[in-house]
Amino acid sequence: MLDSTAVPSRLEMTDGSVEFSGLKALDRVSLRLDAGEILGLIGPNGSGKTTMINAITGQVPLTSGEVRMDGRVISGLSPRRIALMGVARSFQIVRLFNNMTTLENIETAPLAHGESRAAAREKTDRLLCEFGLERHADDLCGTLSYGDKRRVEIARALAAEPKFLFLDEPAAGMNQAETDALLEILRALPAERGLGLLIIDHDMSLIMRLCRRLQVLSSGRTIAEGSAEEVRGNQDVIEAYLGSGADA
Numbered sequence: 001m002l003d004s005t006a007v008p009s010r011l012e013m014t015d016g017s018v019e020f021s022g023l024k025a026l027d028r029v030s031l032r033l034d035a036g037e038i039l040g041l042i043g044p045n046g047s048g049k050t051t052m053i054n055a056i057t058g059q060v061p062l063t064s065g066e067v068r069m070d071g072r073v074i075s076g077l078s079p080r081r082i083a084l085m086g087v088a089r090s091f092q093i094v095r096l097f098n099n100m101t102t103l104e105n106i107e108t109a110p111l112a113h114g115e116s117r118a119a120a121r122e123k124t125d126r127l128l129c130e131f132g133l134e135r136h137a138d139d140l141c142g143t144l145s146y147g148d149k150r151r152v153e154i155a156r157a158l159a160a161e162p163k164f165l166f167l168d169e170p171a172a173g174m175n176q177a178e179t180d181a182l183l184e185i186l187r188a189l190p191a192e193r194g195l196g197l198l199i200i201d202h203d204m205s206l207i208m209r210l211c212r213r214l215q216v217l218s219s220g221r222t223i224a225e226g227s228a229e230e231v232r233g234n235q236d237v238i239e240a241y242l243g244s245g246a247d248a
């Protein structure tokens with residue numbers, strides 16, 4: 001049970017900038033994510049979405065600005081430290097240990113967090129069941145379908161019991177039935193686990209079905225924030241997507 005009197009965790013980037021050899025991938029962007037909510041981060045190709053996740057999780061350094069978790073500055077810490085503090089992610093391109101089984105891949109997360117083998121195994125078994133992966137428990141991850149690999153990656157991220165989870169195109173490569181099943185799991189996570197979920201996706205129907213609040217990036221800047229309806233009707237958003245030639 002969640003303690004309803006506890007102040008929910010909050011992750012905040014304030015005026016974050018990231019430069020790559022002079023290119024401003026992020027330009028003074030602020031973002032807030034509270035435990036218990038799902039935020040959709042959208043924008044045309046190259047608008048800075050993945051860089052935003054990389055900056056918060058410590059994979060790329062901020063040129064200026066800061067990231068705080070519950071008031072404590074975490075920018076500048078190593079990705080491992082940030083992960084241990086409760087910020088987990090999946091990658092646009094799945095990163096699993098292909099020569100390890102599904103069970104072993106998921107189990108690495110609680111073991112890396114210092115849990116006993118028995119506790120790690122119990123947690124892994126529950127996640128295998130929740131994600132419908134039991135029949136693949138002993139299969140090497142390299143042999144799984146792309147959709148199954150994505151599910152293993154998300155299950156592994158959850159096995160670390162994060163406070164915040166960032167998913168970069170979680171349903172990429174899944175068919176409609178798999179996508180729908182994943183959506184049901186994702187939708188329940190904030191309430192069930194009290195975590196804050198940030199989802200990046202180009203699939204607007206997925207984003208609209210999952211997220212109450214959206215933030216839109218274009219050329220490294222925030223151009224709109226609000227509900228799906230507010231964002232959809234925003235002129236800057238329409239122009240950004242038209243300019244990129246992508247579907248809004």
Ligand SMILES: Nc1ncnc2c1ncn2[C@@H]1O[C@H](COP(=O)(O)OP(=O)(O)OP(=O)(O)O)[C@@H](O)[C@H]1O
Pocket residue numbers: 020023024025043044045046047048049050051052
């Ligand atoms: N490691 C890097 N080195 C140099 N430039 C980079 C690097 N990572 C990203 N960029 C550039 O930064 C900008 C933002 O890229 P980013 O991947 O964050 O965008 P995105 O919104 O996630 O795009 P997509 O929707 O295509 O995944 C792009 O111009 C990209 O080419």
